[in-house]
Amino acid sequence: MNLQVIFGNFSLILFVLTIISGVIWFLDVLYLAKQRRARANVALAEFDARNLKLQSEGIKLETSGRHALEADLLRQPTWIEYSGSFFPVIALVFCLRSFLYEPFKIPSPSMVPTLLVGDLILVNKFTYGIRLPLINKKIIEINDPKRGDVMVFKYPKDMSLDYIKRVVGIPGDKIVYRNKRLSINGQPAVYAPLPDYLDEERLTYSKQYLESFDGPEHKILNNPLAPNELSNIDAYPMRDACNYNSEGFMCTVPAGHYFMMGDNRDNSADSRYWGFVPDKNIVGKAFYVWMNLGNLKRIGGFQ
Missing domain, CATH: 2.10.109.10 (Umud Fragment, subunit A)
Known part of the structure; x- marks a missing residue:
């Protein structure tokens, strides 16, 4: 009897997706996120310097713009955000199917x-x-x-x-x-x-x-x-x-x-x-x- 794996025989596909999404997730944690943080720090320093200058000239400023700027600069690109979200789920499914339980029809x-x-x-x-x-x-x-x-x-x-x-x-x-x-x-x-x-x-x-x-x-x-x-x-x-x-x-x-x-x-x-x-x-x-x-x-x- 030739068994059918539920949702198709995709062990190899799961493995490839786990590797790709995992590489992107680790790359972001170890490198890309630090780059975004460094760029944000530079931009925020410029923002603060500009505001200090304006304040010294007697101009009152709204400080909430700094938080919005920081959030925007630290925001993950969409492709990284989705990869990071899917990686734990894909990795869990791959491990469950590979080492614990696998469904067949x-x-x-x-x-x-x-x-x-x-x-x-x-x-x-x-x-x-x-x-x-x-x-x-x-x-x-x-x-x-x-x-x-x-x-x-x-x-x-x-x-x-x-x-x-x-x-x-x-x-x-x-x-x-x-x-x-x-x-x-x-x-x-x-x-x-x-x-x-x-x-x-x-x-x-x-x-x-x-x-x-x-x-x-x-x-x-x-x-x-x-x-x-x-x-x-x-x-x-x-x-x-x-x-x-x-x-x-x-x-x-x-x-x-x-x-x-x-x-x-x-x-x-x-x-x-x-x-x-x-x-x-x-x-x-x-x-x-x-x-x-x-x-x-x-x-x-x-x-």
Whole structure:
């Protein structure tokens, strides 16, 4: 699932605006404001000298003009005033999005029924470590992804795209998916049947189960008409760690990588098709639906 960043993917734009507005703000504080103060001091000295001369000649003057002159001389140019006003706001938004929380929009159904098309979600950017913005390099270790986490990551085949899936396998895990059933390290996942799920747009039903494997329970969908055998498998890196057959596949997750699957199992392009997700691609942990304009009942946390 290719995620859509709320208000567009503008991390780079925010970074550039932060740098430009910050440079202007600091330039004004450290240099331009001092220049305006120096020019004002010269002009005010001339103003005072002229007034003293007029007073010595017996002419009574209105002193309020001095304050107006000083305010006018110290006033920031419009371009500096706006830059200085926007800099703290832009810098705050950039830091929040880069290091704390980032909003995304769900555009496709690969994570149904956990996440629906149109859900606006929040992603925790620091759960899996602090990373430098733009280059996504981890600089502080915090936690590793756990099985069952819903994780946002850079799509391995196109780093400009953000994807969201569920962590099924962590480094070293042996993943087996046969006849639409999952097992990890020889331990089968537990499936509790739920009422069939209705796709209200397509008016079709899917089999729905409560799946659990070494973590919180979560809902998944299966299409009984979809074949067990996977097709159109990419020639991804470390492809030899997986074995595909007519019933499904078996994979051993390499060190430093994760195996991701969508909850809408027969309608999700995930690690089964394009391979493992390197740790360097991790963006953060999705944890909250903060808005769905078509369904306000969707607001809240999810597993």
